Amino acid sequence: MSDRSTYIANSRSAVASMRELFDETPLQRNDHLSAMYDADVWLKREDLTSVRSYKIRGATNAMRRALERDPVQKMFVCASAGNHAQGVAFACRQLNVRGVIFMPVTTPQQKINKTKIFGGSQIEVVLTGDYFDDTLAAAQSYCIDHKGHFLSPFDDPDVIEGQSTVGIEILDQMGEMPDLIILPVGGGGLSSGVTSVLGTERLLCVEPVGAASLTAALANGAEVTLEKVDNFVDGAAVARMGANTFELLKHLNPDQVRTVQEDRICSTLIEMLNVEGVVLEPAGALAIDVLKDIQDEIKGKTVVCVTSGGNFDFERLPDVKERAQRFLGLKKYFLLRLPQRPGALKDFLSMLGPDDDIARFEYLKKSARNFGTVLIGIETTDALNFDRLIVDLEGAGFKMQDITNDATIAEFVI
Structure with missing residues (x-):
């Protein structure tokens, strides 16, 4: 064959x-x-x-295969903060075997709760490690010490075979x-x-x-x-x-x-x-x-x-939503150099179009300066609206720096 x-x-x-x-x-x-x-x-x-x-497929198949080879195998171990953990938990409950699931301490409570619901009394959740590598090391060490069967999320022939069933069904x-x-x-x-x-x-x-x-x-x-x-x-x-x-x-x-x-x-x-x-x-x-x-x-x-x-x-x-709007060009962040004179802000606002909406505004006025800096976020309904706005602002003498895609600045202020 x-x-x-x-x-x-x-x-x-x-x-x-x-x-x-x-x-x-x-x-x-x-x-x-x-x-x-x-x-x-x-x-x-x-x-x-x-x-x-789909993780439910690989987990149940790997457990089934392991039990075929060793019917007395009663404990499975995995490390996961997401779908693999929930698939393993479900399989443990359905196949009536014990599972120990290691998750990082930073795992959202919602994911922890869902894993416990799927596994019920058949599983134990162990929270350890700030980073996944630490969690994985702890799970593998526990598995060796307690003679458990480690369930890889993907790099295992039995898991791969389980995921292959998606193709058969299609x-x-x-x-x-x-x-x-x-x-x-x-x-x-x-x-x-x-x-x-x-x-x-x-x-x-x-x-x-x-x-x-x-x-x-x-x-x-x-x-x-x-x-x-x-x-x-x-x-x-x-x-x-x-x-x-x-x-x-x-x-x-x-x-x-x-x-x-x-x-x-x-x-x-x-x-x-x-x-x-x-x-x-x-x-x-x-x-x-x-x-x-x-x-x-x-x-x-x-x-x-x-x-x-x-x-x-x-x-x-x-x-x-924020990332989607920025990708589509419907939301941008600027550093605006605003003259420190009465009415400057009003002049700026008058240039916004009917579909332009201010989503963020932070202004620090410094008495010893002629200009202040404004961090401003603007949402609109059409990306072309920004082209018009920038032309109008520059024509009126306003200086704007687009920081939407500046990773260094965005990391701290957006």
């Missing part, structure tokens, strides 16, 4: 076992995206699993292979799993610009550790591709891996929430966001986007 045939057979076996614990996720045609891109766009809704992410639900399947990439568990059963020919992988570990690995010919990672897309913010996952992904052509900007992902999150009522986490929106870059390539084609997760903390919504 060929490797592909073996992978498919094992994946179908995994699918059958999963049906005893949870239903398949729906494959839904999205009319809004189909009309926007003149294509037949479908969403594989992994955000609608019991734990709102194939069965569509009845044929679509023209393109778009997959988000973090550590590579989902993408390598789907690749193992469907091959690479019609796949496109997407990762955030600030955590492009697969792009780096393909360029290097082997896994590399990124020097810096942007953690905004937390479900895909992985500094190093897994060895097992890269073995299955190394045959991808570089043009089959795309990167997308974190701020643009925010605009996609807002769009899907406002237009479709679909709640996605940043990693869950990757496969949809990249459609903006490939719209000419997919016209008239059938495309499946895997929405990998929907565990969005709504406390992040103001930040997501």
Whole structure:
């Protein structure tokens, strides 16, 4: 039997076992995206699993395989602050095994509570470490000391096999292979799993610009550790591709891996929430966001986007909206040099258009200066409004410095 045939057979076996614990996720045609891109766009809704992410698949499959090999194995250990923790917790409760889940002490209480709800009395949550590396080290040490089975979030053959079931379900639900399947990439568990059963020919992988570990690995010919990672897309913010996952992904052509900007992902999150009522986490929106870059390539084609997760903390919504507006050019921050004379502020305000709104204003008047500095944030409904405003201000002698995209200044004042 060929490797592909073996992978498919094992994946179908995994699918059958999963049906005893949870239903398949729906494959839904999205009319809004189909009309926007003149294509037949479908969403594989992994955000609608019991734990709102595909991680439930890898966790349950890895536990099942471990118990097949060692029926007396009764304790599983993982380190996670997000979807993997919840998937492991769910699996522990369903399979009636004990789990110890290590989470950083900085983990939001909402995520801790959800993990405890999914696991019930079958799990123990241990909060340790300010940073994930410290949490991971503690979990692995505990696992060795207590002879537990460590569950990797992605770099494990059994986890990869579990994630491969997404591909099997897509194939069965569509009845044929679509023209393109778009997959988000973090550590590579989902993408390598789907690749193992469907091959690479019609796949496109997407990762955030600030955590492009697969792009780096393909360029290097082997896994590399990124020097810096942007953690905004937390479900895909992985500094190093897994060895097992890269073995299955190394045959991808570089043009089959795309990167997308974190701020643009925010605009996609807002769009899907406002237009479709679909709640996605940043990693869950990757496969949809990249459609903006490939719209000419997919016209008239059938495309499946895997929405990998929907565990969005709504406390992040103001930040997501802020980043989306800045990306779309609808919100900007300026340092305004304002003359210290009566009526100067009134003159400035009179130049704002009917759709321009002041979102932030901080002014420090210094008596020994002829000019004061104002930090001002302005929202508008059309990015072109800023072009008009800047021309009018400069014509009136006002000096403005746009600091919206100045990372150094923005980090401290925005």
